[in-house]
Amino acid sequence: MIELQHTTKTHDESRQGEALDMLPTGKSTGRKLYIESYGCQMNFSDSEIVASILLDNGFETTKDYKEADVVFINTCSIRENAEQRVRNRLKEFESAKAKNPGLVVGVLGCMAERLKSKFLEEEKLVDVVVGPDAYRDLPNLIDKVDDGNKAVNVLLSREETYADISPVRLNSNGISAFISIMRGCDNMCSFCVVPFTRGRERSRDCHSVVKEAQDLFNAGYREVTLLGQNVDSYKYSVAEGETPGQVVNFAQLLAMVAEVSPELRVRFSTSHPKDITDEVLHTMSRYENICNYIHLPVQSGSSRVLELMNRTYDREWYMDRVNAIRRIIPTCGISTDVITGFCTETEEEHQETLSMMDYVKYDFAYMFAYSERPGTLAAKRYEDDVPEEVKKRRLTEVVNKQQEHSLYRLQNFVGKVHKVLIEGFSKRSDQDYCGRNDQNTMVVFPIDERFKPGQYVHVLAERCTSATLIGRIVE
Template identity: 65%
Template sequence: MLDLATNKVHDENRQGEAYAPFELDPNSYKKRFYIESYGCAMNFADSEVVASILNKEGFGATRNVEEADLIFLNTCSIREKAELTVRKRLTEFKKLKRARPGTLVGVLGCMAERLKSKFLEEEKLVDIVVGPDAYRTLPGLVEEAETGQKAINVLLSREETYADISPVRLNSNGISAFVSIMRGCNNMCSFCVVPFTRGRERSREAASIINECKDLFEQGYREVTLLGQNVDSYYYTSANGNEQSTAVTFAMLLESIAQISPLLRIRFSTSHPKDITDEVLHTMAKYDNICKYIHLPVQSGSTRILQMMNRTYTREWYMAKVDRIKQIMPDCSISADIITGFCTEDEQDHQDTISIMKYAQYDYSYMFFYSERPGTLAQRRYADDVPEEVKKRRLAEVIETQNRLSLESNKRDIGKVFQVLIESESKKSDQQWMGRSSQYKVFVFPKGNYDLAPGSYVNVRATDCTQGTLFGEIVD
């Protein structure tokens, strides 16, 4: 179901969701750390890098914030709601510090650069502020903060990819894992803060990505999600001893990972419509274990608004890309990001968005009304002139449209058989399994008398549905 408080349809990017780590050998460490993450999947992956760095310095993870010596919030600046949530949590931690003198509180990630002075000086909410490219300096910053000094490093890098750091899998189900393949973004969408908070685009060494995926598979993981602000622009070159360069494109990387094992599923996020190529689509079609699901943010269905957003494509161009995806992979599921109420948006622009949703037949969408972010091109160039009540009304219409499309999509799947990767028991019954199809659709089905466990693949026939879940039965 859609959570109207967060405008979230499904959990791929976990927008606004808190994320606390599990216990890591609690008796092996003298000090404990606690992390909550907000925003995109990249933030959650970054928290796993931070956990690895802290582990090497003698800190173990804990679920209980009240026993932590270090408390970190990995933050998001994409939407105002996330910032308000983080500020509220920091105020709560400030009270906790009074009860436990010596506890250090830090802010990581995208809010670090923009709000460092407020957090450190004006409001005195934190002791440590660390930007997304400075996590290697955390041990030194912690030492500095322990002396009573305010510790900060928000410098951005053109090289940092953390390729040599093996992430500690926080709150993992042991089945699915995030793998970061690149950092930063070169696109300058006018509404977005990412180029300013995460820096320029750089791709991680291909061999390190492939090796991480191999290690995960050998540990029993059966699904990896390759992460980047714009995965389709992944491009890594390396020179060998003869000074000849070898280039690896995203399609080539996908193929290499798919060849690790047919039992390892591959997902990726996020794709920019202007960069996803036929080479990528044909590679997806070639390998059954590359999931038939593409998150393809549209943001708006109006060419005029898309131009103001600096999305670099038109309505017609986007529709042609959807056509191409369906032509090469008729069974491919597509989801989107949608913003309502962007600067100057009128009713015709809004109707253009509704119509492109119907054209693309999105299975899922992340839907938000426009929230002006300080420092963005839109904030400098355009007036935020659509009244909030209009934004919310249009958002409600977009949500209603997506709910209907999701239900219709699931109804079309009734009677079909899908290969489902079992993730866990159903939340509602220990007599049922929950898993996902290649198309990222949630399935719930009876366990029956089969010898199965999380991480198993099983064929399931869909027999019924809601807009968010397919119900089925195992097919022998």
Template identity: 70%
Template sequence: MQGLIADIDLLEEGKQQEESCEFKTTIDDDSKSKRKLYIESYGCQMNFSDSEIVTSILKKEGFGTTSSPEHADVILINTCSIREKAEQTVRNRLNFFNGVKKKNRDVTVGVLGCMAERLKSKLLEEEKIVDLVLGPDAYRDLPKLVKQAEEGQKGINTFLSREETYADISPVRLNSNGVSAFISIMRGCDNMCSFCVVPFTRGRERSRDPQSIVNEAIELFKNGYREVTLLGQNVDSYKWSAEENNKARLNKKEDVDIVTFANLIEMVAQIDPDLRVRFSTSHPKDITDDVLHTMKKYENICNYIHLPAQSGNSRVLELMNRTYSREWYIDRVDAIRDIIGDECGISSDMIAGFCSETEEEHKETISLMDYVKYDFSYMFFYSERPGTLAAKKYEDDIPLETKKRRLQEIIDKQQKISLERNKLDVGKNFKVLVEGTSKRSKAKMQGRNSANKVIIFDADVPKGTYVNVKVTDCTAATLFGELV
């Protein structure tokens, strides 16, 4: 993971889209299927996980995958609505796909995910740039809607479910390195952060049957994967019970009524010591000491927590409806350092220039960064999203130039802190899970340590193996080392 990810309009770092999980496409598979699917994914890791579910659903209908939209029978774009830039990128891609469609009128073009849920019929009827629109809870309807589109009938399903978790679907791993994989443990979000569209595009929160999660992790381990990342909009609020979810008990030999997130990560960690467990994203209001003590207990639960702050000022946090204060957030950081230790990597999200933010309040964000010492951050200036509580209640009154200047100050601060944190690792030995050759040099290998830091080193070792590496040098983004 690079040391920082910033607004892609402002900085060169933000152009590293593939590394920062901003954008991924399908690859060519080995199937001899006559019908081919091309799918592009934008936004968060949940979207990429969803694309793997979609691919699995269409695979059962006889579709293989292709890396070329020109060779596809169905083109799908899995979208993100978190920022205006993301939506504009999708519109540009849809225009390109319509050019492909003009050359091949048999191809079906569809929009999936958050942008589909937000814009719905506008894409289908007003702009007429797609054949089908599906929200995040409607992917099981995809084969039917594809068939309708092939018969000339446009289709839409943006129904938001209170039950759908896709627990019974085994995802097709796209762009996989064969070492790390995502497992979705829950869907939706009950947090109504005033700047965020997710509760409106992904619906209410519901947790997935824990045994199905464990089974998926076991299957991945059997297939050679050595790291899983448990995904949710707010993993710490994961909660499953036989009664509430109307499911059979987790284990009939035991009277297990409620499975919390701390219980779940322990269950996955117990599969095998060689299976690393990560998770994302944690919410500061919900992360408990139980989770931290469980992380401390198991060496294979990685010492890394993504804990978005968004702002360092309590008044701004209240306007954002984050439901915690600066003091609460600092208490949770202190708990991480006290229970797990300073070696635990912590990352964050930061928004510059939220509605009515003053210069002093911006400086409180900078001072929070100095206190926490984040290893890296995802940093953006505020982008008003239609339909959100902030758009309805507050004026977007911070000038764009001020937003950009404040963002630059946040970026500069994070760059300095990331380098400081990485310098502390020079001379230390780390257990590294090898992911493959370095992106920049095929002569070098790369992997990650428990704190989610990329380490580049000279060696010729198989990916998926664990090696001990001594760090000899660093940048703000990367550690460099040698095999011990």
């Protein structure tokens, strides 16, 4: 799930990633690729894989779609307005296609897989539709379009992990990077389209994950985020080495990556409440460079609603996991996802969600009014019967509650010294640096010429806004 640093934001549907200018790694074709990403961190990671595949086939990348020969949108289907943004963006590409009839326009990712050939029928602009497991086929599909055909490949795979592909880091600050450790999802949450758009769960070779982390560290990166729809269910059977047949779980993989270097900060996302184990928590507490931050989606505070959502845990189980986090890692930051107005949710059940928020006091959260997605179990089984005005009112109450808790957490950080990895200049001032502390909170502080982005500093938090700590570097 996307990690935004403002409690009132939802998944990062509005964010869009544009490829940096890079030279091709294969024989140049003289053609330029522009790729734009929406949705979760996995989509942004996938775009880096796509760029790598096409650079190996002679493409260059560009930040300006008007000078591109191939334009891709990597899409998200998690909410209706995410899909609408993509449709609106496609219309903006029409003028570019009118000026350059040879322009290839493609839709990648979850929305492509879900809507399949409808894109080719409804959106005359679209030439290529490619699902998340078919990116290796892109050069072939582009060739088909060059021959005057439309091209579709949305086949899902039980094996594809792209483990052998070294991603091209798009829009990178050269300090932080994503590493995909698994693909797909076996959890059939009734509101979610991911199992249908990304296929069954499969874990990547642990050795390839560690190698990618080592390569990133050697290239100057100082933070990696391990990505998966449910990282806690990571499980890889080792086929070679001293212990063939050994199964590596997520706690063990986490330790392997942390041991690349104590100077490499390690984060991960997303955890599932039914799967996160004490072993993972003890591993986090054992390594100073594994950040004390967990994204633990609750979705609802009501056991009955959780059962309808097919989350496979209840209110008490979730609270037990929170208690374990607080016991084993007392300083751990916790964020969450909340859905308001799910099918048949009563006012009393909404209050249970608010009371859960009071119990945990999340550092930040991604909050949504329920949006029915076609093809999901909820769409097939349940009536979307909570009125929109009720959903929105409940969402407002959840957002207001979270703003209180975020401020509470930030105020508790004031007066304390935080280890911060400098990411770059603050968005508001080129006189200030910014970076995140161990709990994933943004920290802003005046530039000290002794330190540069990519270095760690200790910052005394002197005050806070509603979403940011403000302080100064101390020895």
